Amino acid sequence: MLAGLRINVLETLRYLHHQQPSYTQFEAWIWERNDGELKEGSLDRLRRALAGGAVGAEVGNLDGVEGLSEDDLVHWDEHGYVILRNAITPEAAELAETAIYDFLGMDRNDPESWYRQSLGHSIWVPLLRHRALAANRRAPRIHKAHAQLWGREDLWVTIDQGGFNPPERKDWPFPGPHLHWDATLAEPHCLELQGIVYLADVDEDQGAFSCVPGFHRTLTQWLKSVPEGVNVQDHARRTLTMKPIAAKRGDMVIWHHLLPHGSSPNRAQRPRVVQYMSLRPTRFSYTREWKS
Incomplete structure (x- = not known):
């Protein structure tokens, strides 16, 4: 629902917690965030989806849009x-x-x-609604690729932030995030996708997104090998090795949320500049228990 209203989850929770608005105030706040960009057609699509109706892709018919190739899909399954x-x-x-x-x-x-x-000592950039970022969220190839991976087109794009990871130096060491999961490790392990768009070329040593390829296939067995009483996240950081993923300006890395992942220290000469983005269907299976 929040994605359909084009508002960010964290900003919404902060507003509700700190302001405790009335329904009318909350509605006005949503309109203010959208600055006139939330059209009746988008609201109608959201209403139909929430009511259980069928909706297509937000960006229109995807039949003629080039998405992931067969080789890409094989790579996805394996890695x-x-x-x-x-x-x-x-x-x-x-x-x-x-x-x-x-x-x-x-x-x-x-x-x-x-x-x-x-910037502060962080790689996160809380820029949510610039027109350039909003336009990228409507890119047909992004919607097509996610539709292929989800197996459906009723997708909703998150209103997420940007990222800026400058080269490390003595007074600015890499702040993380280091290897982690943004998912519960409790079973059953369900599908969910995460993504990052490179807004400039990123080499392997340039603070590239990094992950442990293929780990979504072995997570269940690996969890059984973690010694009793040992923190799973700490154990992962000590024993697993991430691979940095280089790509070009305009490329998007999409990953299964069960892959341990993180950013990496930038030891190149240029910043890594990115836009985070995820697409999810109206309803999908998820694990209610949170386990980290």
Whole structure:
């Protein structure tokens, strides 16, 4: 529902917790967040989906849209991640990259500006609604690829943030996130997808997204091998090795949420600039118990 209303989960929870609004105030806040961009057609699609009706892809008919190839799908099954090449155009990626630099008050050609307090000691950029980022969420190839992986087209794209990971230096060590899961490790293990769009070329040593390929296939057995009383996340960080995933401007890395993953230290000369994005169907199986 929040994705359909084009609002971010964390910002919504913060607003409800701190402001404790009336229904009317909450409705007005949602309209304010959307700044007139939430159209009646989108609301109608959301109403029909929530009522149990069938809805198609948000971006229209996907039949003629090129998505993942057969080789891509084989790679997905084996490794649990895939690179969607040219998910958005290089021009669209550069517009979003520029939006992030502007939001942070940084100059892409001035390395000293990359460490301003506007970023803080974090790689997260809380830019949610710039038009360039919104346009990327409607990219047909992104919707097609996720429809292939989910096996359905009634998908809803998250309103997620950007990322800026500058090269490490003495006064700015890599802050993480290190290897982790954003998923419950309790069974049953269900499908869910996560994604990151590279807004500029990213080499392996440039703070690339990293994961443990194929781990979604062996997670159940691996969990049985964790010594009793040992924290699973700590054990994973000590014993597992992540692979950095390099890709080009406009490419999107999509991964199974059961892959342990994280960012990596940037030891190159340029920042890693990205946009996070996930697509999920109206209803899907998930595990209610949270176990980390």
